[in-house]
Structure formats: C-alpha cells, structure tokens
Amino acid sequence: MSTIEDGPLHSVMGRVGRLSTRRPWLTVTVWLLVAVGVGALVLAFGRATDENAALPGATSQHGRDLLESHFAGAQDATGQVLFRSPGTALDTASVAAAAQRVAAVGHVSGVQKPVLSADRRTGYVDVQFDLGPRDVTPELIDDVLAAAATDGVETLPAGALARPRSDTRLSEALGIVVALVVLVIAFGGLLAATLPLLTAVVTLVCGVGIIGLAGHLTGIPSVATTLGTMIGLGVGIDYALFLMTRYRALLPASAPAALASPAAPAGPAAPASPAAQVGSAPGSRRAWRRGGSRRGGTQVIPVARRRAAVVETVASSGSAVAFAGGTVIVALGGLAVAGVPILATLGWTAGLVVLVAVASATTLLPAMLMLLGGRVTAPPVRDRAxxxxxxxxxxxxxxxxxxxxxxxxxxxxxxxxxxxxxxxxxxxxxxAGTDTRAGYDAMAAAFGAGVNGPLTVVAALDSPASSPADARLAQLSAAVGGTAGIASVQPVRLSADGTVASIKAVPTTAPSDPATRTTVDRLDDLRVGGVAVSVTGQTAIRGELADRVGARxxxxxxxxxxxxxxxxxxxxxxxxxxxxxxxxxxxxxxxxxxxxxxxxxxxxxxxxxxxxxxxxxxxxxxxxxxxxxxxxxxxxxxxxxxxxxxxxxxxxxxxxxxxxxxxxxxxxxxxxxxxxxxxxxxxxxxxxxxxxxxxxxxxxxxxxxxxxxxxxxxxxxxxxxxxxxxxxxxxxxxxxxxxxxxxxxxxxxx
Missing domain, CATH: 1.20.1640.10 (Multidrug efflux transporter AcrB transmembrane domain)
Known part of the structure; x- marks a missing residue:
C-alpha cells in the first residue's frame, strides 16, 4: 500500500474528518468567525505592500545600508509630481505655489526645488515623505496630487507616487464565474457547485488577508497578494472538487457495514470499475434505490451513513489533498535557498494560502457536507467517463x-x-493609459529615459571629510560624471559625521535597458584614492538580483x-x-x-x-x-x-x-x-x-x-x-x- 492509502497520513486525516463531522455547526462557525475577523482587520488597517527589493550580500545592498545608517530619512519614500503645459512654457510661480501646497500635506517631509526641462514646458518636484514606502497609501497619494493641481497645467504622478493600483477584481470575478459553470456541469446541480466556491472564498479572505496584514510588519511586494489570490482561487476550488467527487461516489454506492444504511446487507458488493463508478453517479435512478429514501426530490440518507462517507472521503481523498498541498508548500520552500528575499517572500506567502486551502477543504467542506445531507447528490448532466x-x-x-x-x-x-x-x-x-506608464513617458520625453531610474553612488571615506567640497569628493564627482552612460550628476551629499557621501547620477538609458546594468558595473569599478564606491538604488539592486537568480x-x-x-x-x-x-x-x-x-x-x-x-x-x-x-x-x-x-x-x-x-x-x-x-x-x-x-x-x-x-x-x-x-x-x-x-x-x- 502507499503512504496515502494506508500510512499515518490516512489515519490522521480520518481523525480530522471525524472531528469535523462530530460538530459541523461549530466547525462552520469557527471558520466564519476567522474569515470575518481577518476581513475586518484588513478593512481597518489595509493591505500594506513594499516594492523596494532587498538583496543581502550584494554591493548595491551595502550601499543602501550605508545610506540608511548615515543619512536621516534615507528609508523614507520619495516620488515626483510632474507638471506639463500643453503649448506654452510653465509659469514658474504657479509651479512654486503648487509645491508649497504639496509641502503642507500631512506626512510630506520636504519638497525640492522644481526642475524644468530644456523647453520649459515640463517640470517636476521631488516629494519626500516621513513614511516608509509601504506606508504611503493610495489616499495619501491622492491628497498630494489634489494639492498639486493647477489650472491649465497637467499634473501627473511619477516615481513612488505612480504606484500600480490593484486591478485584479475583474480577473477574480471571471475566475469565479467560469469555475461555477464548470462545477455545475461536473456536479449537475447548483448547490453542490457552490460548496467548492465557498471554501475558495474563505481561503481567499483568510489567506490573502493575512498576507496583506503581514505587510505592516515586513516588506511584501504587491505581486505577493496577487499571486495569493490566483493560488487561493485555483487550489481552493480544486481541492474541494476532489473531495466532493469522492464523497458523491461513496455515498450512494453499495458499501461495507461502515458505510451501509441499517437496511443494507452486511457483506461487501462486487467491486466496480473506476469508469463504472464515475458513470454510476450519485443521483442516478439506481443510486436512488441504493441510498435510502427519496423525499421532495432530495435523497434522505441516514446521518450515520453520511458521517461515515464524509470521514472516508477525508481519510482517502483528504490524504491525497494534504499530500498534494504539502508538495506545493515544500516546492515553494525550496525558493528560500536562492538567497533572494523577494523569492522567499513569494514562497512563504503562496505556501500560506495553500495551507489555508488544504485546511478549509478538509474541515470546512466536510462540515458543510454533513449539514446539507443528501442535497448534494444530484446526478451529473451526462455520462462523460x-x-x-x-x-x-x-x-x-x-x-x-x-x-x-x-x-x-x-x-x-x-x-x-x-x-x-x-x-x-x-x-x-x-x-498605455495607466498612471505608471503616463508618468514614466512624460518624464522620459522631457528629461531622458534614465531619469526614471537614477543611480546613487555611495562613497565610504577612509577619513572624515569636512565638507562636500573635499578634494576627494570633487574628484569622485568628476569621475562619476565622466563615466560612459551617465547623463548628469547632482551635488554631493555628506553625512553628519563626514564618513559617507552620496552622489545621485542619472543614466542615459532606461532602468530596464541592459545598457544600464553595464553602466552600473562601470561605476562599481571606479577607483578614487581613499574612497570605496558602492552603487545602489532600485535599478542597481534589481540588476544584481537578475544576476544572482540566473546563477542560482x-x-x-x-x-x-x-x-x-x-x-x-x-x-x-x-x-x-x-x-x-x-x-x-x-x-x-x-x-x-x-x-x-x-x-x-x-x-x-x-x-x-x-x-x-x-x-x-x-x-x-x-x-x-x-x-x-x-x-x-x-x-x-x-x-x-x-x-x-x-x-x-x-x-x-x-x-x-x-x-x-x-x-x-x-x-x-x-x-x-x-x-x-x-x-x-x-x-x-x-x-x-x-x-x-x-x-x-x-x-x-x-x-x-x-x-x-x-x-x-x-x-x-x-x-x-x-x-x-x-x-x-x-x-x-x-x-x-x-x-x-x-x-x-x-x-x-x-
């Protein structure tokens, strides 16, 4: 026998089935309370996400760590508000006034001097918050844009302000509708078809809700919640489907004493072939005769027989579901050895949703089956075996x-x-047409593609500098500006203790362009006397992430x-x-x-x-x-x-x-x-x-x-x-x- 058929897992799942069917109302109530509780917490606190990638051990991560430890507010979110005039030069006074209004918005810690394009038709201001990236909510972004609104000037978000909005509700709705249609065809009844959907919805609320709440404690990218939604719908419905099919095949069949009604013979019936068992579907005329009485179009089956069928379903198919879910979780756990935090995060968040799906399929669904009795034994539409x-x-x-x-x-x-x-x-x-794309294109057209992915060159000095005008820093700034692939550099910033300096450099190429990665390598290779250089920023970190993923x-x-x-x-x-x-x-x-x-x-x-x-x-x-x-x-x-x-x-x-x-x-x-x-x-x-x-x-x-x-x-x-x-x-x-x-x-x- 296999582990699934006669091993410890089979025994454990049998006990789970007995517990779920002994007090089905209690089981359903607990699940509903958990779902309502998680949903209420999400409504109250929201789902926090953080798109800033981290890569321990990388050169770019070392540069980021130096910035965070030597510059106050280095971890705070920064974005841009872009102003664009349709046909004439921007009114600098109007832009300055808009910048002042933005500075008055709550959680805005600073607004930099406006930067204008060569034709003076486009400008932008850097907006810094006193919050981390995951704490900048869509509502706060809307407040900033409303404050920046100026008559006769188009205002667009860019950078951290142009965050992607969640747009998966249509996908979720389509998935549920298609699943319902398939389940109705497979089970031949609407009531039976809704049970897998209910377990999937509970899985989504609990699993994805917990992921969103965890975002307040640790960095979780937005793609993690989207992936959790995909997995929750997919496996949540599938696992329940496997259990439902097993239950419907067991319930009306001629069964041994454990499954037979009191009037049924004690001995076992002749074994049926798999195809015959699928074809002899619950609800067929022959099944009606085998499975108790019929009342009002519903098969009336003794409680003891229903409980035995549910327990056997959880013990057999539930073991297979638990094993399959465990396989998914173990496979996702393998991502942790890649040394890439975003992969480890996606692994444990998706694994959490799978765990919830297995739990709901093997406890909530059996409890609902017990409560519904014979009302889920409608015949399938046609024999497809x-x-x-x-x-x-x-x-x-x-x-x-x-x-x-x-x-x-x-x-x-x-x-x-x-x-x-x-x-x-x-x-x-x-x-085209999304907020993120509109801001990106406007910035690229006015200031060059590289402005959307600036690089930060961080220098650790062997001895403190008294001011940004230190000869070593001037030499470094000139070397950075003269590097191939760099369009412009900003003035040197020096930490309070004079041991760390940073220079923001704008590349000539877009963040996703492979040439930008080459430029980062050139900057990393810079050697200026007494200065150790590290290039950081999201563009640099994600470039090293690609290299590490490819290697591992x-x-x-x-x-x-x-x-x-x-x-x-x-x-x-x-x-x-x-x-x-x-x-x-x-x-x-x-x-x-x-x-x-x-x-x-x-x-x-x-x-x-x-x-x-x-x-x-x-x-x-x-x-x-x-x-x-x-x-x-x-x-x-x-x-x-x-x-x-x-x-x-x-x-x-x-x-x-x-x-x-x-x-x-x-x-x-x-x-x-x-x-x-x-x-x-x-x-x-x-x-x-x-x-x-x-x-x-x-x-x-x-x-x-x-x-x-x-x-x-x-x-x-x-x-x-x-x-x-x-x-x-x-x-x-x-x-x-x-x-x-x-x-x-x-x-x-x-």
Whole structure:
C-alpha cells in the first residue's frame, strides 16, 4: 500500500474528518468567525505592500545600508509630481505655489526645488515623505496630487507616487464565474457547485488577508497578494472538487457495514470499475434505490451513513489533498535557498494560502457536507467517463505513438527557452493609459529615459571629510560624471559625521535597458584614492538580483526536482514512478518557459495580452514559476497515480490499471484543470506585466500538464514500462489483493 492509502497520513486525516463531522455547526462557525475577523482587520488597517527589493550580500545592498545608517530619512519614500503645459512654457510661480501646497500635506517631509526641462514646458518636484514606502497609501497619494493641481497645467504622478493600483477584481470575478459553470456541469446541480466556491472564498479572505496584514510588519511586494489570490482561487476550488467527487461516489454506492444504511446487507458488493463508478453517479435512478429514501426530490440518507462517507472521503481523498498541498508548500520552500528575499517572500506567502486551502477543504467542506445531507447528490448532466475510457484504450494500445508524439510537441513548446534572458521590467513596460506608464513617458520625453531610474553612488571615506567640497569628493564627482552612460550628476551629499557621501547620477538609458546594468558595473569599478564606491538604488539592486537568480537557478531547480521526486517516492514507494514524475514536471515547466519567451521576449502575440510590445522577463518569475508549477502539477500526478496504483494492486494488470486510472480520474482532473487554467488566464487582464507573465505561465503549464502530459504521455510511458512502474527493492511481491472493504471503493476521485 502507499503512504496515502494506508500510512499515518490516512489515519490522521480520518481523525480530522471525524472531528469535523462530530460538530459541523461549530466547525462552520469557527471558520466564519476567522474569515470575518481577518476581513475586518484588513478593512481597518489595509493591505500594506513594499516594492523596494532587498538583496543581502550584494554591493548595491551595502550601499543602501550605508545610506540608511548615515543619512536621516534615507528609508523614507520619495516620488515626483510632474507638471506639463500643453503649448506654452510653465509659469514658474504657479509651479512654486503648487509645491508649497504639496509641502503642507500631512506626512510630506520636504519638497525640492522644481526642475524644468530644456523647453520649459515640463517640470517636476521631488516629494519626500516621513513614511516608509509601504506606508504611503493610495489616499495619501491622492491628497498630494489634489494639492498639486493647477489650472491649465497637467499634473501627473511619477516615481513612488505612480504606484500600480490593484486591478485584479475583474480577473477574480471571471475566475469565479467560469469555475461555477464548470462545477455545475461536473456536479449537475447548483448547490453542490457552490460548496467548492465557498471554501475558495474563505481561503481567499483568510489567506490573502493575512498576507496583506503581514505587510505592516515586513516588506511584501504587491505581486505577493496577487499571486495569493490566483493560488487561493485555483487550489481552493480544486481541492474541494476532489473531495466532493469522492464523497458523491461513496455515498450512494453499495458499501461495507461502515458505510451501509441499517437496511443494507452486511457483506461487501462486487467491486466496480473506476469508469463504472464515475458513470454510476450519485443521483442516478439506481443510486436512488441504493441510498435510502427519496423525499421532495432530495435523497434522505441516514446521518450515520453520511458521517461515515464524509470521514472516508477525508481519510482517502483528504490524504491525497494534504499530500498534494504539502508538495506545493515544500516546492515553494525550496525558493528560500536562492538567497533572494523577494523569492522567499513569494514562497512563504503562496505556501500560506495553500495551507489555508488544504485546511478549509478538509474541515470546512466536510462540515458543510454533513449539514446539507443528501442535497448534494444530484446526478451529473451526462455520462462523460466513456470519453476518457476510449482515450485510455487508444493510448495503451499504441503507447509508442502517443509517447513520441506528445514528447515532440512538448519539446517544440519548450524550444524557445534556450533563448530566454532574465531582466527587469519598469513602468515603461506597463500598458498605455495607466498612471505608471503616463508618468514614466512624460518624464522620459522631457528629461531622458534614465531619469526614471537614477543611480546613487555611495562613497565610504577612509577619513572624515569636512565638507562636500573635499578634494576627494570633487574628484569622485568628476569621475562619476565622466563615466560612459551617465547623463548628469547632482551635488554631493555628506553625512553628519563626514564618513559617507552620496552622489545621485542619472543614466542615459532606461532602468530596464541592459545598457544600464553595464553602466552600473562601470561605476562599481571606479577607483578614487581613499574612497570605496558602492552603487545602489532600485535599478542597481534589481540588476544584481537578475544576476544572482540566473546563477542560482540551476541549483534551486535541481533541489525542487529532487524534493518532488522524494515526496512521490515516499507516497508510492516506487522509484521509477518518482523519477518519471520529476521528468514530467520538467517538461510541463519547460513548455511554460518556452511560451513565456516567445510571447514576452520575442513579442509573438504579446499585444493580445494588452502590452504594446516585447518586455523583459522579470528575473525572479521563472524560478518562482518553477517551484509553484512543480507543486501544482504534482496534484494531478498524485490523484492519477493513486487511481492507477489502486487498480494495479487489485488486478496486477499494468495496462488495465493505467486504463482504469485514466478513465476514473479523467473527468475530475479535466474539470479541476479547466478551472485552474481559466483562473490563471484571467489574470492576464491585469495591467502589470509581471502578473501577466505569472498568469500566462501558470495557465499554459497547467493546460499542458492536464492534457498532453497526464492524458497522453504519462499513460503511454506507464504502459511501456509495465511492471517496472511499481518495482521497489523492498517489495517482495508485485501485487497483492486488497481487503474487501477497500475493494468497494474505486479510485474515481482520489
């Protein structure tokens, strides 16, 4: 037996099921109170985000640390308010008056002297706050812009003031609507379809709400909450779907004494094939006759039988859900070894949402099933199991044909990955019409593209300087200004103790331009007598982040693949299956990488995503996608392999086991994957390029995984490998008969 079928996890989840069904009203009430409490805290305190990247050990981070320790207010947020006159030169008096009004706004600690463009039609003022970046709220930004408003002059936010606004509500709504449609078709009833949605909504409120509240304590980028929303909707619905399907298959079936009604025979019925169990759906006429009485169109099932069915559901499918969720969390935990804080943050925040999804699916959903009784046993719209049964027959009859064809297709999708380069996006990559893009373009047109990503050269002096006019600092300023790729430099700033100086330099190229990274390297190589130089700023830090991610990606990928293979081996005790699962994960992620490269880097169809043209692939996105997809794809692998292995143990016939497994899980996996693909794809509608990349990458990988890999390649390779699939050095016999109690429970939805 596998760990999922008879190990400690099965026993633990059985106890969880009994606890949830013993006092279902209490379980539901606790979840509702937690959700309401978290929601109230979010409404009261908001969701704080911080886009400032950190990179311990990097040269740029050392420069930032020097600034923060020697200059008061160095950690405070700074943005720009841009003034643009449509046809005449700006009235400097009006701009100065606007600057004074801005200075009077609460939490504004200073407003610098206006800077005008060469044609004097555009100007801007630097606005500094007495708050950190994550504490500058949209309401405060609106107050600043309202104070800066001037008749006859266009006012735009730039820099930290042009923060991306959350625009994922449409994506969330679309995902929920599509999920509801798929669930209604899969379950054949609106009531049954709403239960997975309710668990997903609770997961979103609790998981994403906690992430937002944690932003007040530590730096969390806005993409973390968006990613949490994607994952919460996707896995929250999918995990509940697997449990619901298992429950509906168990409840009306002829069952052993533990599941039978008082009038049912004590002995077990003949085992049903997986396809037959899916086809003999809860709510069919035969099921009505088997499962108690019928009252008002609702099947009346004894409480003891319902409780036994729920407990068995949580013990079996709940174990698979817990294992699959644990696999996702472990894979995301692998990001912590990359040494990149933003990846570690995305890992633990996404893992938190997955943990909440597993908890709600295995406790809240069973409690609701107990309360609803037989009202969730409506028949499906039509029998779809035969479609997957026919596909399973075709694949297992000609495994070489399907294995080679699907492998070639996957390699073709993955081919562009060989040209993938990692970079960083900036506001100039945002869709036209957004606040961030408008401010970026206006600043770039008037002052050059580099003004949107200034660099700060930090100098640590071997002996204190008495003033910024120190000869060493004058020499450094001249060297910085004369460096290739630098358009202008600002006056030297000196710390109070005279040991640290900083010079703000504006490059000639945009923040996302690879040439800017070259300019940073030139500045880092400057050698001025008695002065140690470090270049910092978001542009410099994110450039080093891309380098570090590229260097450590092979190590992280190797670790995640190893962990995933070990988990599958622990579940099924079959090294061949574990190695094959790891290889399949690489193929699905490779296909996603190839599509990302072709769309965003090469620009193939990029305008369909709402962008104007090709954009750099954000450095941390591929590594984060790899960990996340490795975990999510294991969900389907676990459910399919559990069904295949159950038939293999029962029959000892490998080909039949593969057919039974695919036929029995095809509908469930397809429904779950369709929901997840639609949820992820809907986030391509976001205005943020990074969110578009994540949404498209996840959607492509899940679609490929659930169709080409799980539907064709996995069954074909398992048919080819034969008995070697389940070989184990510690197993004495290839197959053993199952107990009568387990014979009656097919793998339809594990």
């Amino acid at each position: 035969s479609l997957w049964g026919r596909l399973a027959d075709r694949v297992t009859r000609r495994p070489w044909r399907y294995a080679v064809t699907s492998a070639v297709l996957l390699l073709a999708l993955a081919a562009p990955v060989t040209a993938m380069t990692l970079g960083q996006t900036d506001a100039g990559d945002d869709p 990606m092979p190590f992280v990928i190797g670790l995640v693949v190893l962990l995933s293979a070990l988990l599958v081996f622990a579940a099924f005790r079959a090294p061949v299956v574990a190695a094959k699962a790891a290889l399949m994960n690489l193929l699905s992620v490779g296909a996603a990488y190839g599509v990302l490269t072709a769309v965003f880097q090469w620009g193939w169809g990029v305008t369909w995503t709402g962008l104007d043209g090709p954009v750099p692939i954000e450095a941390y996105v591929p590594m984060m996608l790899f960990a996340l997809l490795s975990g999510l794809s294991m969900d389907y692998e676990v459910f399919l392999l559990t069904a295949v292995r159950e038939s293999w143990v029962r029959t000892g016939d490998n080909v039949r086991a593969v057919r039974d497994g695919l036929a029995g899980t095809g509908v469930v996996i397809t429904s779950a994957a369709l929901i997840m693909v639609c949820v992820f794809a809907s986030f391509v509608l976001s205005s943020t390029p990074v969110v578009k990349m994540i949404g498209l990458g996840l959607a492509v990988a899940i679609a490929v995984d659930a169709t080409v890999i799980r539907g064709l390649l996995v069954p074909a390779t398992m048919a080819l490998l034969g008995r070697a699939n389940w070989w184990s050095p510690r197993r004495r016999s290839a197959a053993a008969p199952r107990s009568p109690e387990l014979e009656t429970t097919g793998p339809a939805s594990r």
